Amino acid sequence: MTTRPALLLVDDDAAVRDQMKCDLISDYDLLEAADRTAALSQIHQAMPPLVLLDLGLAANVNGVPEGLAILRETLQLNPLIKVIVVMDSGDRAKAVAAIQSGAYDILEKPVQLDVLKVVLQRATYLFNLEQESRAIQDKTNGSEFDGLVGSSRPMQAVFDMIRRVGTSDVPALIIGESGTGKELVARAIHRLSGRKEGPFVAINCGAIPETLLESELFGYEKGAFTGAVQQRKGTIESAQGGTLFLDEIGDMSFSLQVKLLRFLQDHKVHRLGGKNIISVDVRLLAATNVDLQEAINSGQFREDLFYRLCVITIPIPTLKERGCDITLLARTFLMKFAETQKRVLKGFTPEAIEALMAHDWPGNVRELENRVKRAVVMAEGKYVSPANLELKNPSPVDSGSTTLRGARDLHEKELVRLVLEKADGNLSKAAVELGISRPTLYQLVSRFGLRASKFPDNLEESRA
Ligand SMILES: Nc1ncnc2c1ncn2[C@@H]1O[C@H](COP(=O)(O)OP(=O)(O)OP(=O)(O)O)[C@@H](O)[C@H]1O
Ligand SMILES: [Mg+2]
Missing domain, CATH: 1.10.8.60 (Helicase, Ruva Protein; domain 3)
Structure with missing residues (x-):
């Protein structure tokens, strides 16, 4: 499912808002407001990327046109929001004032739906680009979670957890599907903790056979078993003063779980074949992509160990x-x-x-x-392209169509795409090359879902 961008409709005429809702409901999450107070309250709450604003709202008590006031205050709240202004034709002074105040685009009444749709698509695309480059900038400017990228709400919640957990010293269990970034989260917690100068030692419990895992975790003395030609420190010991990250903890055998639990109770290890008891000061983080509660129910995971590990649980959302x-x-x-x-x-x-x-x-x-x-x-x-990513092209034109019209659409779409690419996204140049007018090209671009803003570098040029 594709997430629809939010669009706030600001118009004091309920009939106009209703018409717009009918026309745009399939592509946008629509919000509406009839006046300045309602509009700004919606913007505060929902921060929609797009606002469609009727500039003809009646002037307020101070004589300032309401539409212009809304435009300015919206951009003060978030300069990335794209405000598309709708106004009566011919009012040049107002159009200039709107542009000077930062309107993204101006459409004259009566608004042509095709044009509006293209303008909204390009505004959404530009908004996303700007928001992403801002997030990337924040990141490269040295964010606290070096390497962990995310500006979505679910990831902001994860970052909040990392901030809170990082400064404490309690064990935490990170749960999430494979490839969601559990290890990166564990590293971020370590870096925020008082142990950041100490080592971060990760071990994948699922990748090591049970017999080896024990000696890997606890270490061994020379001669402890055949092949133990010299003494070796275990992973737990080598994390002294730092963080021990046990990945795929759900794959650990039941007998090793008992030994790990014992360690968690007294923070002492003794190497295989050794007599000395060694105190180890480590913070334990664990991760799993299996449902540990289910593993407990089926007798594969110890409940007492589970409660020791998951003093705090950090769920990592799927990418979707x-x-x-x-x-x-x-x-x-x-x-x-x-x-x-x-x-x-x-x-x-x-x-x-x-x-x-x-x-x-x-x-x-x-x-x-x-x-x-x-x-x-x-x-x-x-x-x-989608092909480079080995993903299906979500073309709005049915590529499997066997009708004459379908074949012509496909051909036309490919031609428009090629010419646009050659013209580096410049609509005027592309229209000349194709021998059609700019509005016709707009319509084609919209119909084929090609989007004129394919080449962000030329956005301003193509809008001219
Ligand atoms: N939020 C993120 N920002 C940037 N890179 C990420 C993010 N999350 C994951 N990655 C990258 O994705 C890859 C997988 O991440 P990681 O190994 O932490 O996932 P995992 O949940 O531990 O996976 P598994 O369960 O298979 O062990 C890594 O190369 C990591 O750098
Ligand atoms: Mg992992």
């Missing part, structure tokens, strides 16, 4: 639940891999963005990272 983070992460990975591969890539095509949002991401962030890594190598042009 993170909405806008999908493209934020995709762009972050694109920038990273393009740099390491020395490729000049400007971003994703709008179709690729749609495909990213439509995909289910069973492998979560790891899958996204791998797809982008591959795409950076495979991309032929400056933009990554």
Whole structure:
């Protein structure tokens, strides 16, 4: 499911709002307001990326046009919001005032739905780009969670947990599907803790056979078993003063669980074949992608160990639940891999963005990272396409269509796409090349879901 952007309709005429709702309900989460107070309260609460504002609202008691006041106050609250102003034709002075106040675009009444839809699509695309680049900037400006990217609400909740848990010294259990970033979260907790100067030692309990895991965790003395030719410290001991991260704890055998529990009770280990008791000061973090409660019910996991481990539980959302983070992460990975591969890539095509949002991401962030890594190598042009990502193209034109009309649509779409690409997204140039007017090209772009803002660098130019 693709997340729909929120759009606030501000108009004092209820009939106009109702008409707009009918026209736009399928693509946007609509909010509405009839006056300035209601509009600003909606903006405070929902921070919609888009506002469609009737500039013709009656002037307020101080004689200031209400529409302009709403526009200015909206942008003061969040300068990234795209306010599209609707006004009577011919009022040049008002149009200039609106542009000077920061309106994203101006549409004259009667509003043409096709044009409005294209303007809204481009505004959404630009808003997302700007928001993401701001988040990337925040990150590169040295965020506290080095390497952990996310601006969605579910990830903000995770960051809040990390902040609170990080400063304490209690054990925490990180739960989430494979590839959601559990280890990164564990590292972030370590870095925020008083143990950050100490070691962070991770061990994957699922990847090591039971017999080896015991000696790996607790260490051994020379001669403890055949092959133990010299003394070796265990992982627990080597985390002295730091954090021990037990990954895939759900895969640990029942007998080892008993030994781990004993360690958690007294924080003492003794190496296999050894006599000395060694005190170890570590903070324990564990992670799992299995339902431990179910494992307890089926007798595979000890309940007492579970309660020791999960003093605090941190659930990590799946990638699909993170909405806008999908493209934020995709762009972050694109920038990273393009740099390491020395490729000049400007971003994703709008179709690729749609495909990213439509995909289910069973492998979560790891899958996204791998797809982008591959795409950076495979991309032929400056933009990554759905094919580069090995994702289905979510084309609004039915590519399986066998009708004459369907075939013509497909052909037309491909031609418009190619010419737009050649013209670097400049609509006027592309229209001349195709031998059609700009409004007709607008309509085609909208119908085929191509979006004129495919080439963000030329946005302003193509709007001119
Ligand atoms: N929020 C994030 N921001 C940036 N990179 C991330 C994020 N989450 C995960 N990654 C990257 O995704 C990959 C998988 O992350 P990680 O190994 O932490 O997941 P995991 O939940 O421990 O997976 P598994 O259950 O398979 O062990 C890593 O390369 C990691 O750097
Ligand atoms: Mg892991």
